[in-house]
Amino acid sequence: MPKRTDINKILIIGSGPIIISQACEFDYSGTQACKALREEGFKIVLVNSNPATIMTDPETADITYIEPITPEVLEKIIAKEKPDALLPTLGGQTALNTAMRLKEMGVLDKYNVKMIGADYDAIKKAEDRDCFKKAMLKIGLDLPKSEMAHNMEEAKRGLEKLGLPIIIRPSFTLGGTGGGIARTKEEFEKIAALGLQNSMIGEILIEESILGWKEYELEVMRDKKDNVVIVCSIENFDPMGIHTGDSITVAPSQTLTDKEYQKMRNASLAIIREIGVETGGSNIQFAVNPKDGRIVVIEMNPRVSRSSALASKATGFPIAKIAAKLAVGYTLDEIRNDITRVTPASFEPAIDYCVVKIPRFTFEKFPEAKDILGISMKSVGETMAIGRTFKEALQKGLRGLEIGHIGLDNKQSYKNIPDEKIRQRLEEPNASRIFYVKYALQKGYSVKEIHELTKIDPWFLENIKDIVDLEKDMVKGLKPKAKGKIKTRKKGLPIELLLKAKQYGFSDAQIAELTGSNELAVRHHRKRHFIKAVFRLVDTCAGEFEAYTPYYYSTYETKDEARPSKRKKIMILGGGPNRIGQGIEFDYCCCHASFALKELGYETIMVNSNPETVSTDYDTSDKLYFEPLTFEDVMNIIDREKPDGVIVQFGGQTPLNLARRLEKQGAPIIGTSVKSIDMAEDRKKFSRLLKKLKIAQPENGSTTSMAKALNIAKKIGFPVLVRPSYVLGGRAMKIVYDESSMLEFIKEAKEVSGKHPILIDKFLEDAIEVDVDAISDMDITVIGGIMEHIEEAGIHSGDSACVLPPHTLGDDIIDIIRKYTHAISKGLKVKGLLNIQFAIKQNTVYVLEVNPRASRTVPFVSKATGIPLAKIAAKVMVGKTLKELGFTEEKRPSHISVKESVLPFSRFSGVDILLGPEMKSTGEVMGIDTSFGMAFYKSQIAAGQALPKTGKVFISVKNQDKRNIVFIAKKLEDMGFEILATKGTHKALRSNNIKAEAVGKIGEGSQKILEYIKSGKINLIINTPSGQKSQSDSKPIRSAAVMRGIPCITTISGSQAAVNGIEATLKNDFQVKSIQEYLNV
């Protein structure tokens, strides 16, 4: 069936900011869809508030709206653009929910917009738990026994029927927010109440516990002619009870016989047909009772998902791209398999390797939250590894995770861990359980015992035991030296053992650690004996057909399928798994580098291990190596491909940290030299440079000794900022106001940085922070964008909102910033991108930090100005001059762009939402308009913090803010808001003739304000606490606000911006405008 001719203009909704459970997989799917549909001649209108995406590049769609994704905003866009169709299945839950609201509001019917892919009824049937249950029973499928509840009464009745332990799942939420497992009656009541609150429709499902059952997922595709294929099966290493996003998962399924697998396949076909997903991909989850094989259906996502991105990367079958083509009428047999070229997409990929996905957690950023896993997702990223065996893939994955492990290693010795702790860490699912499985095996626990504690399938455990056993063989015959150090074998490991170790996925570093050698020695030793990584193709067909797409993984076997070309080639190192501080922004830059260098005729080679990304789409670069970003794995590829240049500037800190070692082994690092990188990152060298350039820097010092640290702090004078060097996202960075807290923080900082020193800086209180992104070709430097932070210095730049161009700084200050940027760029001999953070206090401009690499703000600046910074930088790095590229002058747009960060606090109960020097945000949104107020207002809506236009504002500020709050409160009063304030704040307002109601502080025993918040009577909270006591006093207020979704502002500057925003929106109409219109492209 050819493509549909009744539609021409298609609206695609993106997924908005990166949050836990919705990450760059939807940029990957959306970008693929845009490309695929434009290829077919459709006109694409795209809406996404996330500027860090490839999909919001002005070239990706025809018309791109970087506007908040809400039904109201979408209605405006639909009214303006009048699309023929809406494709709601590519932008995660956000797009799906928004599309559903649009239908319910009558917008789609009013403007005659058809839903394609999945329609309203199908989505409702899949998403509404009650409808879903009825549908499953209708087609004779088994489900966990369950009851629906819309209030606590119904919930309690359900509990009586089903008994404890019990699962609570709210309907219509993201990634299971608010759901949980209750083991006691009290827990049940708490989770049920929260679930009712979090559900968009006030509904929860309470369900028979199937904890510990085997968990599976199938990725299903269907076309208009009812042809259905399974793209991939996935088996969860972690059994039922842990969100699949937080589970280690393995593809394909490992422990199902064909009979059971086909039963599941049949069920999947029946489900997609019954639910009525007309075309496209769906993800269906099953649980299997390991005792008797009973299969129950867990849920179905009638859209592309995180798992479908994983399945696409795991098999080479591009689900989103094909889903888009199916949505416009093609059938599976009409679409070609890109990889084999000759065969059609109507098949089921056969794979001849094992894929392991491992989630990446950041509990260390939220010390108040326990690292316990359940059915609400907590991980912020993931890495995928491919190996010929599970063992190999698992170990590659663990070292690709970049959490300081070099495989399933011995970073922590099992010997000192008490049995009690081992049992507890095995029994209660947590972020490091995989390592405890190893410790337990090392301690002599049997596979059976570990299975009983963890319910992890014995097959997986046995494989881990193989790794442990091989380790034993490797150290056998090595005599421990006096101090517990292992003596090096004279001739290294026996070759057979070494080969086996490599085939089991051991890294050179791991082998070195075990045998008392060093990584390079192991590397040389094995290469001498021809034990080298070979590269194999991901070809969708297990070798049955020739593959034309060079998508590789490494293993240790005989035949190497890599085909290095004779072209000029550049290798780009990606950023690895997403984490707080290093996310989609860097993947965006890597993709742009690849696009730019392709334009110049280079062959581009991408190396990355993150399955969610656009960079790991086999279409993005000429070649893709899906490998961990470690020295060893990258060097193996460099040895084979011999690139003319290696780019480390774009993937964030990950590749930058490898630069020195790669260069030492002869890798041609291009762009800013490793020496310059070091000069920027080494505090002493950098201070020297600034001194030479006569640029001010907050007074600072560094040391590796605790005693000295305190002295330095005293000399500089409190408050000081302490942090370890070479870390990302302000990890373990703190502002310290006195001596005792100083000692405490230094201790923590030391654990993080290992051999690197602690840095101590004078903290500039109330300074204005400014970020600059610039490009230099070593001849001239051109500024890409100057961003003024909305929150004051001391709040991590990644968490702070910012505005481009600056809205309060004078021209003289901006000129100084420009001058400094040029001077530093020259001083550091930057070739490529450069990011500088400045602080302005009392008209003095200080330099806080310089990063000679792509920064988190590069995509935002590019969207705001229309200048593709990363592309230009990549071209500069291969020798083009800025003059040649026509970029010699800073572009100053007439519109205002605001970037706002998005924080994950609702996922971590018990964590305070106060911002600080340690980055906590997972993503960002952008608001664009002609005034600051409107742009800010938009950014707040996009970030899910819609500012109220009327209602009650609760204000409680610290003493030093009392003067500044008056002006803000006056404006709020003038705009018609009612004000509630705590005693001190109230007094300040009253004495300035502002009407306010006084409420007691929680610390003083009053619960009134909490009740107000919980009952939804408060619409906005302004709360700037100071000091530890005050912070814990007001913490319940902030927590309640997060749970109720009430905007809560914790800085004065933030409040000012908010008031500006509210004022602007009361005066002006909310207008939508495409990025192409703003940029005149």
Next chain:
Amino acid sequence: MKAFIVLEDGAIFEGVSFGASGERLGEVVFNTSMTGYQEIMTDPSYKGQIVTMTYPLIGNYGINKEDVESSSPKIEGFIIKERSKITSSWRSEINLNQYLKKNNIIGIEGVDTRSLTLRIRTKGAMKGVVSTVDLNPKSLIKKAKDSPGLIGRDLVKEVTCKKSYKAETVIGKGSAWPDRKKVVAMDFGIKYNILRCLAESGCDVTVVPAGTKAKDILEQDPDGIFLSNGPGDPAAITYAIEEIKKLLGKKPIFGICLGHQLLGLAFGGKTFKLKFGHRGANHPVKDMTTGKIEITCQNHGFCVDINSLNKDDIELTHINLNDNTLEGMAHKKLPVFSVQYHPEASPGPHDSRYLFKRFMDSMDKYA
């Protein structure tokens, strides 16, 4: 124990043996199914073949009694990347190693199966030898070259039943079904799951040896005749082709795999050997009568030549979308149809089960 796989072109692959030791000759082929090794090992169509599994991790869920496709494994040798030391399935009874040992089949693990597969893909399925006793490459190459291969060889006689039997004696008695159709199945190496599918569709099946004469079959006055799958070169089974010719038009006939090829030859067509065959559970086939695509289980090294068929009589009903080879045909006037692939699956998707219904319908219509 060290073991070698040697191909007639001189390629040598090394591994470690499990199961039985010794030496076996056979055609070396690969199968891309990711599940179902037990069904594959016991499928009589693999007689004379050494099977390489492209999926690297094998033996994970062990071996059980229910999932066999015949009384014992029929493969000549089994080549894999990594064998699971333990079994993880509530149905598992013994492990792969024990099973092959018990049945005297050589298994080889630790093999770079992808390289072996790529070799076969580029050079075609080849004669080969697996050995744990002779580790001299030269001698093994000679043995591989001198081995008989499949072309022109009747392997059916090694796997067909010695005398006729009722299907229920091997698959058990299903639920009672009124008005069962009486079907005679010619056993060229029939898979149990075909018998199960026929029984579930409402057939009362009598299995007869491959050498059974047409008149003996017709004497039983069945409602329909089934021609089973089986190993080797169809052109070598001349005795069956002759009998099938005599059955045409007498009763509704349904053929699968070798049964399909024999029908093709009986229709006057030709068969040829595919370069490396179709073996897996993911081949897309289009039903030309409905336009629908089914994902199929396949296992064949030979194929009916589309151009050799008389299109006036024969309708091409199914086409393989990967290489456009013939996957199914029907006689335009007679109630005779067949498919090259395996609607009974096992292992593989169940998309094509409708063909058993089609067979039932044709018997209904003819009756």
